[in-house]
Amino acid sequence: MTKGWTDIALLLEGYRAGKFKPSQVTEYYLERIKKYNPILNAFITVTEVEAMQKAQELDAQMDKVGSYPLFGVPVAFKDLFQTAGIRTTAGSKVLENYIGQYDSTAVQRYLDAGAIMLGKLNCDAWAHGSSGENSDFGPTKNPWNTEYVPGGSSSGSAAAVAADLCLVASGTDTGGSIRCPADYCGVIGLKPTYGRVSRYGIIAMASSLDSIGHMTQNAADAARVLEVTAGFDAHDATTSSKPVDKYAAFAKKNLQGIRVGVPKEYVSTDPDVTKLTAAAINKLQQLGAQIKQVSLPHTAAALADYYIIQPAEVSSNLARYDGIRFGHDRSAFGAEAKRRIMLGTYTLSAGYYDAYYKTAQKVRTLIVDDFSQVFRNVDVLAAPVTPHLPFKIGEKVADPLSLYLEDVLAVPVNLAGLPAISVPCGFSQSKLPVGFQLIGPKFCEKLLFEVARVYEQSTSWHEHHPTL
Amino acid sequence: MDVKQVAKLANLPLTSAEEKKYGSQLEKVLDYVQQLQKVDTSKVIETSQVTETKNVLRGDVVTACPPLLQGYIKVKAIFGND
Helix, strand or coil: CCCCCCCHHHHHHHHHCCCCCHHHHHHHHHHHHHHHHHHHCCEEEECHHHHHHHHHHHHCCHHHHHHCCCCCCEEEEECCECECCEECCCCCHHHCCCECCCCCHHHHHHHHCCCEEEEEECCCHHHCCCCCCCCCCCCCCECCECCECCCCCCHHHHHHHHCCCCCEEEEEECCCCCHHHHHHHCCEEEECCCCCECCCCECCCCCCCCEEEEEECCHHHHHHHHHHHECCECCECCCCCCCCCCCCCCCCCCCCCCEEEEECCCCCCCHHHHHHHHHHHHHHHHCCCEEEEECCCCHHHHHHHHHHHHHHHHHHHHHHCCCCCCCCCHHHCCHHHHHHHHHHHHHHCCCCCHHHHHHHHHHHHHHHHHHHHHCCCCCEEEEECCCCCCCECCCCCCCHHHHHHHHCCCHHHHHHCCCEEEEEEEECCCCCEEEEEEECCCCCHHHHHHHHHHHHHHHCHHHCCCCC | CCHHHHHHHCCCCCCHHHHHHHHHHHHHHHHHHHHHHHCCCCCCCCCCCCCCCCCCCCCCCCCCCCCEECCEECCCCCCCCC
16 A cells, blocks of 8 residues: 555545545554564564554544544554553563553553554663663664664654654653654654653653653654643643643744754764754754853753662662562563662662762752753753764663763753753764754743744655665 | 672672672762762752642542441441440
8 A cells, every 4th residue: 555644634634535544554554564673673562453453443433533633543652651451561571471451641542532552662671771772672773774773762662653663652751762762763752841741651760750752753743642642640640730732733934033042061972963953053043043052051960960860760660570569570670770770779878868869859950940041031942862873783782871971961851851852953974863852941842843843844854764 | 889788778689790790880870970079059959859739639538438427437336335
């Protein structure tokens, strides 16, 4: 079947016009998964039977396309999102046989909106990693060049969307885990405001930082999906009761009146990334935005801060995996989980708590204040997502600290709980995708989508696809 | 870092090869995060969450209980009826 859609709007239009049915669309994606997943290792579990069953149910309700915002939209979930009756591994051998009893709130909202689940996506085990190499189910490959990492931890999510193995993939972002792989794979990656999307039923990494988002091929799709997933959930007391915006009702044709801050501390070490980010910022200016240099003085401290707070919360969250209630015992943890558990246990232990954890919580306040200050003078910030290009698989595995440094431009956003979106902005000379991130004040996702969309429509980087 | 002691606190069974490897890797990370000590935090209060919400509670509503009598819950006596 030739593909008659490139985004959710065209898919729904095709359904409405009777050009194709959900079962045909599902077959298209399942065939692609069969063909390309052995190369990419993006999926841990493919739910072929359940997907076809749901698709056929929708085939019989073609008159109801308008009643479901994601009618017949093929999605896949990072394997951290619990799904009733379908195993959820968190990319770890500890949970290789774990089958959950209920759907996480986000999954429930996708499915209630008419989405079709194609399967569960590979990720760094427990979402620990920036390269996708820490999965106990093997590394995911970058669809643009399979010798390179796709970024992590939502590695399978970015690879699957980039390779067109699904239209939408969910992800989690604790310290860049959506934005970094989106950047490395050339797709849109949305990290919403902390508390905008429920964490209920999603395996926790660091609870004060975890943000639930998604990857798509364009900004409009990302906006449509957030309209479905966002909102208060009685099962997650950190969700906000603020009303959910009509994110996909786009109004802006240009960026007149938008003030874009460029933080001087957010520098890339790669000439291609520097050049392409500068070009993207130039483009924003051409589109009408006013560009201002700004400073976030505690940026350098943010990474150290993150690598105290995050492992502390990790060690506490992973304490529940004792092999008694579910999964294997603690010897089944991989190296990275063990490192983070020990790091967190150490910084929280008596005698070290004040020096490490309490200090880190204070520095976190300074990072939050940095952002509050700059958002008095600008509407959004534009910056690189990672300091350099995707690297080769295996290049950095021997040195965990060098991998931690990958997160340097991503983590301040998580510490402050802000929304950010990674937007493709070109290709390196080595033909690898590069993205930049737009960061906004809390609950300003609407503005991020508007800016991303105006930029995207004037550049069309999102129309490039990898050849597999 | 006393890796043996920390692994014990974290209930992580480690081989001696792992102890050695993680020990040196974690020392490097601890050296790196030491830079926080240089930040002046003397007048800063801690941030433990960024939700801007406070004391999120659900209503304390009793939905299923035995019959009420003058604001008390009526149950059968357990020490006899005298």
